[in-house]
Amino acid sequence: xxxxxxxxxxxxxxxxxxxxxxxxxxxxxxxxxxxxxxxxxxxxxxxxxxxxxxxxxxxxxxxxxxxxxxxxxxxxxxxxxxxxxxxxxxxxxxxxxxxxxxxxxxxxxxxxxxxxxxxxxxxxxxxxxxxxxxxxxxxxxxxxxxxxxxxxxxxxxxxxxxxxxxxxxxxxxxxxxxxxxxxxxxxxxxxxxxxxxxxxxxxxxxxxxxxxxxxxxxxxxxxxxxxxxxxxxxxxxxxxxxxxxxxxxxxxxxxxxxxxxxxxxxxxxxxxxxxxxxxxxxxxxxxxxxxxxxxxxxxxxxxxxxxxxxxxxxxxxxxxxxxxxxxxxxxxxxxxxxxxxxxxxxxxxxxxxxxxxxxxxxxxxxxxxxxxxxxxxxxxxxxxxxxxxxxxxxxxxxxxxxxxxxxxxxxxxxxxxxxxxxxxxxxxxxxxxxxxxxxxxxxxxxxxxxxxxxxxxxxxxxxxxxxxxxxxxxxxxxxxxxxxxxxxxx
Amino acid sequence: xxxxxxxxxxxxxxxxxxxxxxxxxxxxxxxxxxxxxxxxxxxxxxxxxxxxxxxxxxxxxxxxxxxxxxxxxxxxxxxxxxxxxxxxxxxxxxxxxxxxxxxxxxxxxxxxxxxxxxxxxxxxxxxxxxxxxxxxxxxxxxxxxxxxxxxxxxxxxxxxxxxxxxxxxxxxxxxxxxxxxxxxxxxxxxxxxxxxxxxxxxxxxxxxxxxxxxxxxxxxxxxxxxxxxxxxxxxxxxxxxxxxxxxxxxxxxxxxxxxxxxxxxxxxxxxxxxxxxxxxxxxxxxxxxxxxxxxxxxxxxxxxxxxxxxxxxxxxxxxxxxxxxxxxxxxxxxxxxxxxxxxxxxxxxxxxxxxxxxxxxxxxxxxxxxxxxxxxxxxxxxxxxxxxxxxxxxxxxxxxxxxxxxxxxxxxxxxxxxxxxxxxxxxxxxxxxxxxxxxxxxxxxxxxxxxxxxxxxxxxxxxxxxxxxxxxxxxxxx
Numbered sequence: 014x015x016x017x018x019x020x021x022x023x024x025x026x027x028x029x030x031x032x033x034x035x036x037x038x039x040x041x042x043x044x045x046x047x048x049x050x051x052x053x054x055x056x057x058x059x060x061x062x063x064x065x066x067x068x069x070x071x072x073x074x075x076x077x078x079x080x081x082x083x084x085x086x087x088x089x090x091x092x093x094x095x096x097x098x099x100x101x102x103x104x105x106x107x108x109x110x111x112x113x114x115x116x117x118x119x120x121x122x123x124x125x126x127x128x129x130x131x132x133x134x135x136x137x138x139x140x141x142x143x144x145x146x147x148x149x150x151x152x153x154x155x156x157x158x159x160x161x162x163x164x165x166x167x168x169x170x171x172x173x174x175x176x177x178x179x180x181x182x183x184x185x186x187x188x189x190x191x192x193x194x195x196x197x198x199x200x201x202x203x204x205x206x207x208x209x210x211x212x213x214x215x216x217x218x219x220x221x222x223x224x225x226x227x228x229x230x231x232x233x234x235x236x237x238x239x240x241x242x243x244x245x246x247x248x249x250x251x252x253x254x255x256x257x258x259x260x261x262x263x264x265x266x267x268x269x270x271x272x273x274x275x276x277x278x279x280x281x282x283x284x285x286x287x288x289x290x291x292x293x294x295x296x297x298x299x300x301x302x303x304x305x306x307x308x309x310x311x312x313x314x315x316x317x318x319x320x321x322x323x324x325x326x327x328x329x330x331x332x333x334x335x336x337x338x339x340x341x342x343x344x345x346x347x348x349x350x351x352x353x354x355x356x357x358x359x360x361x362x363x364x365x366x367x368x369x370x371x372x373x374x375x376x377x378x379x380x381x382x383x384x385x386x387x388x389x390x391x392x393x394x395x396x397x398x399x400x401x402x403x404x405x406x407x408x409x410x411x412x413x414x415x416x417x418x419x420x421x422x423x424x425x426x427x428x429x430x431x432x433x434x435x436x437x438x439x440x441x442x443x444x445x446x447x448x449x450x451x452x453x454x455x456x457x458x459x460x461x462x463x464x465x466x467x468x469x470x471x472x473x474x475x476x477x478x479x480x481x482x483x484x485x486x487x488x489x490x491x492x493x494x495x496x497x498x499x500x501x502x503x
Numbered sequence: 504x505x506x507x508x509x510x511x512x513x514x515x516x517x518x519x520x521x522x523x524x525x526x527x528x529x530x531x532x533x534x535x536x537x538x539x540x541x542x543x544x545x546x547x548x549x550x551x552x553x554x555x556x557x558x559x560x561x562x563x564x565x566x567x568x569x570x571x572x573x574x575x576x577x578x579x580x581x582x583x584x585x586x587x588x589x590x591x592x593x594x595x596x597x598x599x600x601x602x603x604x605x606x607x608x609x610x611x612x613x614x615x616x617x618x619x620x621x622x623x624x625x626x627x628x629x630x631x632x633x634x635x636x637x638x639x640x641x642x643x644x645x646x647x648x649x650x651x652x653x654x655x656x657x658x659x660x661x662x663x664x665x666x667x668x669x670x671x672x673x674x675x676x677x678x679x680x681x682x683x684x685x686x687x688x689x690x691x692x693x694x695x696x697x698x699x700x701x702x703x704x705x706x707x708x709x710x711x712x713x714x715x716x717x718x719x720x721x722x723x724x725x726x727x728x729x730x731x732x733x734x735x736x737x738x739x740x741x742x743x744x745x746x747x748x749x750x751x752x753x754x755x756x757x758x759x760x761x762x763x764x765x766x767x768x769x770x771x772x773x774x775x776x777x778x779x780x781x782x783x784x785x786x787x788x789x790x791x792x793x794x795x796x797x798x799x800x801x802x803x804x805x806x807x808x809x810x811x812x813x814x815x816x817x818x819x820x821x822x823x824x825x826x827x828x829x830x831x832x833x834x835x836x837x838x839x840x841x842x843x844x845x846x847x848x849x850x851x852x853x854x855x856x857x858x859x860x861x862x863x864x865x866x867x868x869x870x871x872x873x874x875x876x877x878x879x880x881x882x883x884x885x886x887x888x889x890x891x892x893x894x895x896x897x898x899x900x901x902x903x904x905x906x907x908x909x910x911x912x913x914x915x916x917x918x919x920x921x922x923x924x925x926x927x928x929x930x931x932x933x934x935x936x937x938x939x940x941x942x943x944x945x946x947x948x949x950x951x952x953x954x955x956x957x958x959x960x961x962x963x964x965x966x967x968x969x970x971x972x973x974x975x976x977x978x979x980x981x
Contacts, residue, residue: 097549110548117542119549218548222780251551252783330780333581336592337546342646357585380583380775389777 017042022088022182022236029087030076036069036087040131043089047133047180050500055155056165056175058094059102060134065089068131083129085243090125091181093172094135095142096227097216098122101132105218106150107140109338109345109364119216120251121185121227121244128243133181136171140366141335142187142220144168145195145418145438148429149368156425157199158498159464163422166196169230173200176230178500183240184230189220190323191417191442193228194454198417198467201456201496203484205229205237208474209449210255212241213248219334221327222253224446233494234455234484238262241477257475265478270486271305273479275470276410280316281441287420289460294416297457297468297487301414304486311410313402316444318395323443324436325379325392332376338364371432400448403471407450411479412472416441417454421464445471453480456493465496505707506742508735510670510700511662512727514677515655516687517629517695518561524628524654525552525595532693536634536647544652546590551781554579558626558654559602559785563795564684565656566603566624568802576786577602579626579779584772587646588631596627596657598776600784608660608680609804610672619673620661629653650694656686662701662712667731674698674724675826679803683828691723698727702734704742713738714750718762721755730755734762806831814844823852829866830856833873840877843884850880854897862901870904871897879907892916892964920967922974925958928966929974932957943979951975 017025017039028034044062051057072086092098095105097115099122104110118126125132139149147170148154155170157163158178165174169186173196176184186193188206197204206228217227229240245259277298282291298308340346340360347359365373379388406413419438428435445452450471457468472480488494523530526543543550559577566573578600581593606621631651635644658677664670678696681687689696698721703713716734721727738748753762801809803825810821810831825831830851837847855876859866871879879900883893888911899910911917919925932954933940942950951972958971 095549097547103548105548113548115542115547115549117547117550215551216549219781250553252553253551253781329777333583333593333775333777336583336585337548337590339585339592341587342546342590353587354585377775380777382773382775385775385777 018046018179020182021232022085023239025088025182026084026086029072030082032076036072036076036131037066039087040065040069040089040133043133043181050178051180053156053161053500054158054174054178054180055153056136056171056178056180057091057134058104058106058137058152058171061101061132064101065131065133068129072129072131083127084239085125085183086129088130088183089133089181090130090240091133091136091172091175091184092122093138093142093169093184093186095138095187095218095220096122096135096185097218098132098135101135103135103218104152105141106138106152107338107365107369108151109340109360111151111345113344115216117216120213120248122216124244130183130243136169136175136184138171139168140369141218141331142168142189142192142225143331143368143372145191145435146423146428147171147196148425149366151366154425157422157464158500159201160422160462163424163464164199166199166418166422168192168196169204170196172230173197173202173204176200176202176232177498182232183236185227185240185244186230187217187220187225187227188442188446189224189226189327190439190446193230194417194442194452194467194469195439197230197454198456198465198469199422201465201467201498203229203231203234203237203456204454204467205241205477205480206445206452207241207245207477208255208451209446210253211257211451211475211477212244213246213251213254215248215250219330221330222334223330224323224327226446233488234453234481235263235266237453237484238266238481241481255475260478262478262481266481266485268482270301270483273306273412273483274410275301275306275308275483276311276406276413277308278311278313278316278406278413278415280313281415285419285440286416287460289421290416290419290466293458293460293466294414294468298414300487300490301483304490306483308414309410311406311413313399313406313413313444315395315398315402316440319399319444319447320437320440322392322395322399323439323447324375325388326396326447328372328376329379329389329392330376332373332380335365335369335373340364368432396447399444403444403448403450407473412470412476412483415469415471417467417469418442421460421462421466441469450474451477451480453477453484455484455487456496457487457491458493459496504743506704506735506739507665507707508667508731509662509703509705509712510664510666510731512660512664512670512673512701513699514658514660514674515697516658516681516689518558518654518656519685519687520555520558520561520654522555523652524555524558524626525652528652530653534649536645537649539649540651544590545648546651552595552779554782554785555654560795560798561654561684561686562602562624562626562656563787563792564799565658565681565686566606567792567796567799568680568684569603569606569608569621569624569658571603571606571621571624573603573787573792574600575788576600576784578784579782580776581779582627583775586630587644588633588651590631590648590651594628594630595779595782597625599778601625608673608676610669610676612666612669612672617669619663619669622659622661624656624658627655627657629655656681662703667728667735670700670731671724671728674727676803679826679828683801683803683806683831684799685828694722697722698724700727700730702731702738703748704735704738713742714748716748716750716762717752718755719752719765720757722757726755726757729760730762733760737762800828803828810844814838816844816848820845820848820852824848827866833866836873837876837880840874842877842880846880846884847876850876854894858898858901869901871900875900875906882907882911886918886920886967887911888916888918889964889968892918895964916965918967919962919965920970922970925962925966925970926974926978928958928961929971929978932961933975933978940979943975
């Protein structure tokens with residue numbers, strides 16, 4: 014049997030279909046590895062070993078009978094624990110949903126099942142996807158596989174760490190202001206945030222509805238293309254999902270990059286960026302020039318307002334989205350006899366963490382009578398200006414190359430008491446969500462402490478193909494991806 | 504000092520749709536608790552709403568009928584407040600981009616036409632229901648989400664009404680429109696039509712409105728009328744004694760027929776409306792509006808005018824018949840069978856409505872179709888049966904579903920208009936009542952009525968009364 018850990022999702026699938034390996038062998042292999050390693054990483058909230066083995070047995074039985082199987086048959090996948098899974102706890106890493114078991118599957122979960130992917134389990138996140146270190150999880154922080162004393166980033170930290178530590182070849186996350194791209198960058202994996210509306214949000218427990226987008230984690234862009242093709246497309250249950258056709262991303266990925274035009278926004282390479290990160294971005298630009306792409310300077314003049322705009326709109330929507338967690342209908346309820354107002358107050362006080370409360374209060378304030386115009390409405394106007402910056406820039410270039418985060422991964426606990434600095438570190442990622450654009454983050458070198466540094470490419474709406482193509486070409490032309498975290502026990 | 508009352512009404516009408524506003528669940532009334540729910544209307548995390556296009560169309564009908572301005576794009580907003588019957592703790596409603604704005608409704612009070620402004624018409628979802636089974640000794644509250652997510656139409660009037668009578672006319676006209684356009688069945692007892700009234704008073708001729716009192720829990724039109732009269736009296740008394748009426752929200756106490764202030768905490772609300780990000784704005788194209796217009800039937804006001812002008816109905820009859828569209832349709836179908844309109848109206852306002860009230864049913868549930876009623880009326884006008892036998896036959900038709908002719912035949916109810924056949928009966932009655940005959944012969948005409956009554960009794964109502972009278976005259980030898 015080949016060493017399954019080294020194989021991409023695509024290769025695993027091909028070997029399964031070729032009969033070199035069974036789905037059961039693949040699944041057992043990953044379950045064993047989770048068993049051995051995840052105690053140190055803490056990527057998973059729940060491991061669905063039994064259901065995974067059942068699904069594997071089903072796939073093997075169908076293959077034995079010569080039946081056709083789906084495009085992800087036998088490929089294990091981990092899901093961020095804010096994606097609803099029928100019969101499997103979906104906690105958002107929050108005490109208030111600790112024992113919540115949805116009676117339905119998210120659309121992406123249905124599509125993965127139809128494609129015969131095998132769900133390994135649910136991964137840790139910052140509570141309700143609010144954070145960028147996975148330390149605001151109500152259960153336990155996750156560790157960065159490259160350096161266990163560091164954070165994996167967040168909020169999809171568990172999914173990023175799972176892929177980086179080879180606990181799963183694929184994972185899904187959600188990105189509201191950088192929650193896929195930043196942990197992908199911190200963990201040295203490929204993270205794709207599709208265009209808003211590209212993937213149905215039905216079953217994604219909302220943080221900020223107009224910004225949230227489900228996306229992928231994988232070792233390389235080719236696997237991202239494979240996974241995106243399965244989960245993308247219109248869903249009648251999500252009226253914000255787009256009716257745009259879904260291209261054959263795997264074929265698109267192989268196309269030539271020579272002649273493509275890449276913009277380098279000067280506002281993203283100004284003050285506040287660490288030297289090693291800036292160097293990685295410039296080196297990536299050079300690599301693209303070497304591949305025959307043209308790199309030009311561009312400007313996104315409203316960049317400095319992105320973080321403030323994001324935190325007003327995001328928290329305003331969150332204050333309403335999270336109102337339903339009240340201890341009445343499901344989830345954690347405060348003990349004892351009390352009136353309903355007290356029951357709300359106590360259930361929410363006990364069930365929600367500090368960061369979530371902070372954002373609910375910010376958002377409630379921004380929507381309050383007398384402040385609505387000055388904050389929420391103003392933020393909507395700025396959002397349009399930010400969108401226009403991108404529209405103008407992307408009229409002249411095919412995509413935009415930028416850093417993902419100002420630094421490499423933080424030490425555990427380093428930022429936990431400094432929410433404002435953490436918010437400001439969303440500077441390079443949050444504007445993409447405000448504009449609804451697709452972006453892909455991938456490893457482009459190592460920096461301080463041998464930690465990975467990611468860069469991102471942002472593109473026009475529904476042009477994920479171009480981003481995948483450029484990310485793939487970069488990987489073919491460089492050897493940054495050869496560096497891997499060392500997780501062997503001492 | 505003379506005071507005038509200033510009234511604005513908010514009306515909530517439940518749509519006549521089979522499914523909910525944002526999911527496919529049914530909206531049947533009276534189903535067992537929580538049997539018409541799904542993850543979406545239960546507000547489970549991760550679920551998303553999808554707009555019921557038919558409900559939007561019904562809303563557009565109302566907006567058009569109320570002559571509103573309809574913007575090319577409409578949008579939903581979230582109204583945020585915590586209450587256990589609201590599973591998401593926000594209600595999807597409209598606030599910033601209402602379906603229709605600046606409309607008007609013409610009403611008639613004491614023969615005078617008046618116009619009431621419509622501020623806006625918008626769509627929203629209903630909440631669930633709470634049940635407090637204290638009387639069974641239970642120490643819990645039960646939540647039924649069957650109603651949660653049911654489509655509602657809210658119609659907000661301008662403060663243009665000046666009396667309880669005007670408010671009453673407004674409510675009736677609005678309900679007639681909603682029924683006529685198949686927007687809502689307007690069954691107040693099932694909660695499909697609900698009102699809230701904004702009431703203030705001011706000295707006659709005053710320019711500024713007085714402080715407004717909002718009255719909730721008005722579950723019938725008569726409650727609205729009583730609440731307006733009660734508030735007028737209460738507010739005038741406060742002003743007369745030199746006080747000021749506080750702006751506040753009151754609840755109508757149905758039993759005691761008074762308004763009671765709501766707890767101040769409940770009314771101090773900031774709903775933090777903002778655009779619902781889970782729903783894309785809805786474009787209302789001119790083509791769509793044209794389609795909706797085509798589906799709209801004649802409005803009640805136009806229909807009343809037509810019945811008066813073309814069918815010669817008295818205005819009162821036209822008003823009663825047009826109030827409910829199915830009845831107006833039934834009337835027209837009866838007239839189409841060749842029945843004289845006023846006669847058809849008399850039958851429908853009399854016998855038909857009496858049976859509907861007795862049976863608490865709808866006209867569509869009645870086994871008597873318009874052609875069947877027309878046949879019955881024909882038997883009466885042709886003197887085949889008497890009017891009173893006709894009423895009996897109608898009752899029989901309602902229970903058995905048989906045709907009038909069949910019943911008359913089976914039961915031998917045809918009027919005795921044959922003078923030979925009737926003569927024997929008349930002779931017998933005269934012989935049995937010599938006193939009455941004597942009275943009649945001495946000129947007491949009342950005695951003739953008595954004798955006809957006896958003849959009717961003897962024939963079980965089948966005697967043609969006119970013929971019976973003629974026979975009496977002949978046989979008493981006047």
